[in-house]
Amino acid sequence: MxxxxxxxxxxxxxxxxxxxxxxxxxxxxxxxxxxxxxxxxxxxxxxxxxxxxxxxxxxxxxxxxxxxSRSRMTRRIAMTSFSDDMRRRGLQPETRVLSFATRRANRVSAHRLRIPVGDSIVAFDRLRSASGEPLAVETTMIAAALVPGLREDDLSTSWYELLADRWGIIIDRAGLEMEAVLPRPEILSQLGIDAAQPCIQLKVTSLDRNGRVVEVGRSVYRGDRYSLGAELIGPPDHSVQQTNAPRTSKGER
Known part of the structure; x- marks a missing residue:
């Protein structure tokens, strides 16, 4: 500059x-x-x-x-829960359930969860806060068969801890899509931000150790309070193998 x-x-x-x-x-x-x-x-x-x-x-x-400007919290892109992340920062995680419903999977939700159309799913929205400050709105869908007995009042704590402790479900990996968005009016109200404030949206598909889809979700984080970070690792160093490898003829890779 x-x-x-x-x-x-x-x-x-x-x-x-x-x-x-x-x-x-x-x-x-x-x-x-x-x-x-x-x-x-x-x-x-x-x-x-x-x-x-x-x-x-x-x-x-x-x-x-x-x-x-308000200082931003860097959210590491990793398999960690919101509750764990806030506790590590010395903040008190808080959760308010905004909606909770059981319904039949339509074609779109069935495809994303890899279940038959018409199977029962549980869907819920939660407002996630830290020490009284709203930070994110999370939407989650899961096949009801995976979480028998799940109730709305179960959702005031870490979702990943609940899955592991009650149903033995361990989230092993996830697919992630990330984009900047201007959120819908209801989310603006829930987060207490104005219409000009961009947010970070993450769409997640979580899988267990057997490759089974456990949940699909969307999280909208306040752009004025969050940034995202990740550790990038370079490709393996094959220089030794390449040095000792036999020469290839023209045209081979």
Whole structure:
């Protein structure tokens, strides 16, 4: 990134000093007020604000203003539960069941769960919070035959722990699709965010050790509170084998 002109760089330093007096989520004073306070033009101030918005220090919300960014929690893409993740951060995981129903699988849900059309499935939505702050809405579907006796009041704890402890079901691996979304109005309300706030949506198909589909689900995480991280491992080093391998004729791979 190119360096700022001296006046914009000074305004940036003054902004950073001001942020030290504010808390996460606080709104900045208006552009005109700040420009007058720092003795710079509004264009110069805007350059400084742009710089801090690009590095994530500030957050612009259309129609609302500019705010001190809230720190994001990095969610590792791994087979861990929301409850375990929050406890490791020293936060208290909380769950509120939004809906719970048993119904017959239609063609789409039967295909995703790999069960016959018409089989009974359990579907539920949960609001996941940490120390009182809503963070995600989770939707889950599972074949009812896998979880006999499952009740709504069972769902106030870790779902993976419940599967393992009561029915001996161990989630071994999962397929994952991830995308940025603007959530539906009901999810906006449940998460307490405005319509301009993007979220991270994960679609998951979880399997047990025998390759059987256990559940399919969708989780919508607040984009202002979450980022996603993963560890990427390079391919094996075959240099030794390749060095000692016999030469191949032209055209072979």
């Amino acid at each position: 190119a360096s700022l002109p001296p006046r914009a760089d000074l305004a940036r330093s003054q902004l950073v000093a001001l942020l030290g007096q504010l808390s996460e989520g606080d709104a900045l004073p208006g552009e005109r007020e700040l420009a007058e306070q720092f003795g710079v033009s509004r264009m110069t101030l805007r350059r400084a604000v742009d710089e801090l918005a690009l590095d994530g220090t500030l957050e612009r919300r259309p129609g609302a203003g500019t705010f001190v």
